Amino acid sequence: MEAVIEIKDLKKSFGDKAILKGINLTVNKGENVVILGKSGSGKSVTIKCIAGLLTQDEGSLKVLGEEVKDLKEDALKELRCKIGFLFQGAALYDSMTVRENLVFPLKRVLKIKDKALIERRCVEVLEAVGLADAIDKMPADLSGGMRKRMGLARTLVVKPEIILYDEPTTGLDTITSKEISNLMLQIQKKYQATSVIITHDIPCAKITADRLLIIDDGVFIAEGTYDELENSQDEYIRSFFK
Amino acid sequence: MRKEIPFTQSLVAVADQAYFFKSFIRNIFKKGFEWDELFRQSYIIGYKSIGIVTLTGFILGIVMTLQSLPTLKEFGAESYIPSMVSVSIIREIGPVIIALICAGKIASSIGAELSSMNVTEQIDAMNVSGANPIQFLVVTRILACAIMIPLLTIFADAMALVGGYIAAAMNNGISMKLYFNKALTILDYTDIVPAFIKTIFFGLSIGFVGCFKGFTYNNGTASVGLAANSAVVTSSIWIIVIDGIVVQLTNSLLYS
Numbered sequence: 371m372e373a374v375i376e377i378k379d380l381k382k383s384f385g386d387k388a389i390l391k392g393i394n395l396t397v398n399k400g401e402n403v404v405i406l407g408k409s410g411s412g413k414s415v416t417i418k419c420i421a422g423l424l425t426q427d428e429g430s431l432k433v434l435g436e437e438v439k440d441l442k443e444d445a446l447k448e449l450r451c452k453i454g455f456l457f458q459g460a461a462l463y464d465s466m467t468v469r470e471n472l473v474f475p476l477k478r479v480l481k482i483k484d485k486a487l488i489e490r491r492c493v494e495v496l497e498a499v500g501l502a503d504a505i506d507k508m509p510a511d512l513s514g515g516m517r518k519r520m521g522l523a524r525t526l527v528v529k530p531e532i533i534l535y536d537e538p539t540t541g542l543d544t545i546t547s548k549e550i551s552n553l554m555l556q557i558q559k560k561y562q563a564t565s566v567i568i569t570h571d572i573p574c575a576k577i578t579a580d581r582l583l584i585i586d587d588g589v590f591i592a593e594g595t596y597d598e599l600e601n602s603q604d605e606y607i608r609s610f611f612k
Numbered sequence: 613m614r615k616e617i618p619f620t621q622s623l624v625a626v627a628d629q630a631y632f633f634k635s636f637i638r639n640i641f642k643k644g645f646e647w648d649e650l651f652r653q654s655y656i657i658g659y660k661s662i663g664i665v666t667l668t669g670f671i672l673g674i675v676m677t678l679q680s681l682p683t684l685k686e687f688g689a690e691s692y693i694p695s696m697v698s699v700s701i702i703r704e705i706g707p708v709i710i711a712l713i714c715a716g717k718i719a720s721s722i723g724a725e726l727s728s729m730n731v732t733e734q735i736d737a738m739n740v741s742g743a744n745p746i747q748f749l750v751v752t753r754i755l756a757c758a759i760m761i762p763l764l765t766i767f768a769d770a771m772a773l774v775g776g777y778i779a780a781a782m783n784n785g786i787s788m789k790l791y792f793n794k795a796l797t798i799l800d801y802t803d804i805v806p807a808f809i810k811t812i813f814f815g816l817s818i819g820f821v822g823c824f825k826g827f828t829y830n831n832g833t834a835s836v837g838l839a840a841n842s843a844v845v846t847s848s849i850w851i852i853v854i855d856g857i858v859v860q861l862t863n864s865l866l867y868s
Binding site for chain 1: 728729733734741743748
């Protein structure tokens with residue numbers, strides 16, 4: 371199996387507060403890895419380090435074979451073109467329509483000039499997330515679930531090799547949350563992308579995960595499939611699934 | 613826990629601003645300049661500020677005339693009204709008042725907009741997608757301010773002369789031709805050029821401070837208001853400081 375993300379003894383602190391205390395993780399190509407954990411356990415910091423938004427203090431972090439902290443600005447930019455990031459609040463550009471949100475990375479990141487190709491890519495991803503009718507809407511006109519779908523569409527439009535999800539179902543009702551989780555799974559199959567999903571939503575983890583890790587106080591304390599961890603001997607691990 | 617002293621914090625703040633300025637300059641010359649966004653920002657900053665600038669300039673001209681008229685009348689010097697209003701508006705009052713008005717309207721709006729983009733992770737989203745937020749958001753806004761503030765000031769100065777004429781005509785019965793003849797012939801390049809150049813710096817400072825505050829205030833929704841407030845206060849101080857420096861430079865270069 372080809373490893374696309376390799377993390378070894380990664381440490382990160384903010385001031386005197388240590389957030390990551392030496393985590394190790396390998397994510398293989400095409401795999402859906404879910405990281406579960408309480409708020410403040412270091413989940414978001416982990417994926418922000420993977421995306422190069424934060425730089426680790428110690429340890430090694432390789433994404434697609436590149437050591438992220440050693441990359442110069444242009445090389446980091448190039449790597450980021452291969453990574454999609456779905457933010458917790460979707461992070462849609464408020465001043466742009468849905469179409470402009472999708473055109474933005476196509477023109478600036480992939481440097482596509484052909485208008486017909488741009489339009490085709492936009493329609494294709496909006497159809498994939500079931501938002502074809504919303505192409506000319508403003509983000510403010512979209513519901514919570516639609517915003518998440520739209521965020522996913524913007525992530526997919528550049529056809530990333532890795533997708534990082536930061537709490538993709540937070541703030542959604544149970545039904546919409548399930549829809550988004552199923553959509554993530556469909557997308558992983560259709561686009562063959564590798565996914566790292568940060569969540570504390572157990573139904574989402576059950577639907578999407580090939581493998582789960584539990585992070586607590588800056589270290590991974592358990593790893594396995596959903597069924598293995600749900601039936602763990604450790605009461606604390608089992609408590610996540612109740 | 614290490615406690616930073618205010619002096620150290622000030623040095624860190626200066627270093628942050630210098631670094632931000634450096635990345636602004638570097639990104640002006642990078643490939644892929646955002647012309648469309650520059651035009652859009654120029655439209656927002658320029659066209660949408662015309663109303664407030666027109667009103668301010670017009671009333672400024674009226675007030676200047678009405679305030680000076682009684683004193684000048686005492687000395688039988690009413691005929692100096694057009695020249696006095698023209699020189700004081702174009703050299704000093706027009707650029708400074710319009711820059712302060714724009715600091716209130718534009719710096720606050722840039723600060724609040726970018727800070728809210730920061731808080732809602734939109735800037736992170738641009739970064740992580742491989743796009744360049746400094747080139748798209750910062751360069752375009754600062755340059756649009758540097759282009760539009762001088763144009764707005766010229767427009768406001770013209771409106772102030774119109775306002776001054778209306779006030780003088782109503783109180784003194786002066787003809788339009790005579791008023792504008794006197795108001796414009798008194799001006800030479802030493803009045804116009806330094807005033808124009810300083811408005812470019814006013815524009816740069818308004819855009820720069822707005823963007824810097826927007827990029828640095830990212831600690832929850834409360835920071836949106838703080839960014840807007842701090843952008844207005846800081847850019848207003850910069851405007852006064854730049855004005856002082858330009859007056860000193862002009863005096864030593866042109867009149868010494």
